[in-house]
Amino acid sequence: MTLVNPLNTTLRTRCRLVGCSTLIAAMALAVGLRAETGYDLWLRYARLMDPIQRASYRQSAIAIVVQPRSPTSEVIAAELARGLRGLLGVDVPRAVRPRSDGTVIVGTPSTSPLVAALGWTDALVRLGDEGYVIRSTSVGGHAATVIASAGEAGALYGAFHFLRLIQTRRPLARLDIAERPRLERRLLNHWDNLDGSIERGYAGRSLWWPDRVDQRLRDYARANASIGINGASINSVNANPQSLTTPLLEKAAGIAGVLRPYGIRVYLAANFAAPKMLGSLPTDDPLDPAVARWWRAKADEIYRLVPDFGGFVVKANSEGQPGPQDYGRTHADGANVLADAVAPHGGIVLWRAFVYDEAVDPDRVKRAYAEFVPLDGRFRENVFAQVKNGPLDFQPREPFHPLFGAMPRTPLMAELQITQEYLGQANHLVYLAPMWKEVLDADTYAQGPGSLVAKVIDGSLDGQRRTGIAGVANTGRDVNWSGHDFAQANWYAFGRLAWDPGLSAGAIADEWIRMTWGDAPDVVATIRSIMLDSREAFVHYTMPLGLHHVIGGDHYAPMPENTDPRRADWSATYYHRADASGIGYDRTRRGSGAVDQYRLPLRELWNDPATTPDDLLLWFHRLPWDYRMKSGRTLWDELVRSYRRGADEAKGLETRWRTLHGKVDEERYQAVLARLRRQTEDAAAWRDKCLRYFQAFSKGSASDALSR
Ligand code: BDP
Secondary structure (H helix, E strand, O other): OOOOOHHHHHHHHHHHHHOHHHHHHHHHHOOOOOOOOOOOOOOOOOOOOOHHHHHHHHHOOOEEEEOOOOHHHHHHHHHHHHHHHHHHOOOOOEOOOOOOOOEEEEEOOOOOHHHHOOOOHHHHHHHOOOOEEEEEEEEOOEEEEEEEOOOHHHHHHHHHHHHHHHHOOOOOOOOEEEEOOOOOEEEEEOOEOOOOOEOOOOOOOOOOOOOOOOHHHHHHHHHHHHOOOOEEEOOOOOOOHHHHOHHHHHHHHHHHHHHHHHOOEEEEEOOOOHHHHHHOOOOOOOOOHHHHHHHHHHHHHHHHHOOOOOEEEEOOOOOOOOOHHHHOOOHHHHHHHHHHHHHHHOOEEEEEOOOOOOOOOOOHHHHHHHHHHHHOOOOOOOEEEEEEOOOOOOOOOOOOOOOOOOOOOOOEEEEEEOOOOOOOOOOOOOOOHHHHHHHHOOEOOEOEOOOEHHHHHOOOOOOOOOOEEEEEOOOOOOOOOOOOOOHHHHHHHHHHHHHOOOOOHHHHHHHHHHHHOOOOHHHHHHHHHHHHHHHHHHHHHHOHHHOOOOEOOOOOOEOOOOOOOOOHHHOOHHHHOOEOOEEOOOOOOOOOOHHHHOOOOHHHHOOOHHHOOHHHHHHHOOEOOOOEOOOOOEHHHHHHHHHHHHHHHHHHHHHHHHOOOOOOOHHHHHHHHHHHHHHHHHHHHHHHHHHHHHHHHHOOOOOOOOOO
């Protein structure tokens, strides 16, 4: 195993961004703030500045007792020691039993006699193997903090929670915390290719390709465990069939071995044509017995190498990928053959609903619903349909996907995108939690009011036992993991929402800021306001009033003129439909009828522009340029206002960031500033290009344009 120090490249990377002399001079100026690379993420464990506060925390952490000695308990002990050393500046010894007040005891009732003796077993079992309690109590006559779980993963999560309490300056006295994850499978989906590149990755090369298992992989696992992520699908959904060959399975087994002590299982994206391509079978027809045998043998081989393998992620009959429809079979037939192969081993299949066959409906956003709803109840019990948050494709704002609430007999795994493919990639600061919350808190009305998307995916709405959520990862080999230092917040927020979709975007931001940047009140308040305003600012300058997909092939820059010769629905013009008579996509009953994929009252509200929220107006309606908005202004005027507002807001993010100079470490300050400057310029470019383009159509009815 090669051990590579991931920090070797630190200065090189940063110098490219800001210029070395500026960097070094500035670093010297920022007295007391140690230069940081971002590598440590939210696990910096920066020393508490206040000695009184340090001493008071120290009283609750005199020694650590972690039993028994297993790979996970060693991880727990090492993390607690590391965290406490960083935060409190002392080495906290590991002990066998508490000898004085102030011991931290971690364990499970089945392996730790100290925890077993507390009589909490029934309560812990109710919280499950990943749930935990953190309680102030007395053990052997000494005051202690006990972190206990029915399972080792829960004990690990509890240990991270305990450290987070100190990182966010919460009191440790009289603790009585009980937690359990609301969703069972909390996965990252990595879109990594076998050549080491990452599809839609903006933070360097793959963490695991080419052959390299290094300290970074362990730090990746630590970061995930700290936010409760328990699965990683390690290859792109546009899966190379080679990913299932023995050498690559052996490699996957190596990765699984590193991730296992951290409670993380490996999953693989499977190519549906693997039987033909790897097994030389004449067909991939899922109903052919030889094909079923091939998948069973492949699953057996995988489980021999990776006994806790999670399962397969499959993109089939989508964007040119092979699938069961190539043989006249359904998505259910396809999913079930793989599901039967992994079922004896406890595996699952995540069958993606990201399909948009042009033959199904002229309106792309209607196609997945049309194909999947009739299949409800026809999937094996270990199949999830994996559904993107919205019906198009990770746009900065979409209505929730109408499949949520429409397949009560199928577990639905929500798929969110952490990597910012359509949200400024690694250049723009966009905190995604508010966008994800909008979807999780959206009411599907599937069983009357209150049928939130969050309740669909946590199983409570339809009594699903299997639950989960997947996030398309934004990690790579860049020193700071995510390209933009603030993109780390999206990784963090995804994990926290996967654990508890009820958390607020603000509360998550708060935690992340304190752990990642510091806890000075003005630092926290300024960064919080930047983060919470950033998504709406991005929407204002890229998709005002629900206009969507105004981009070209790079999915980054404005390209309203884009007409893709390969497919109409890869074009911008297909979505905005601007001409002299108006703009927008008519999805009302008079148009494509997409509104009817939603329940009452949404289908009625969204069928009428007067009752459609302004921010989805042009998603559902095609309207004349002089359409009178709720504000009294014309549609064109509102469009102009939004583009201008967005560009101003982007500039405002930069201005606010500048007030932090000297208050956060210089290195990350400059790195973020360089990107915010670019964001300001890009936002202005969005405004100018789009307004110029649309004005060519709106003229005559526009009372106000670029000249103002
Ligand atoms: C789109 C991406 C493409 C992915 C596809 C998917 O542009 O790279 O392969 O989603 O989710 O957003 O399969």
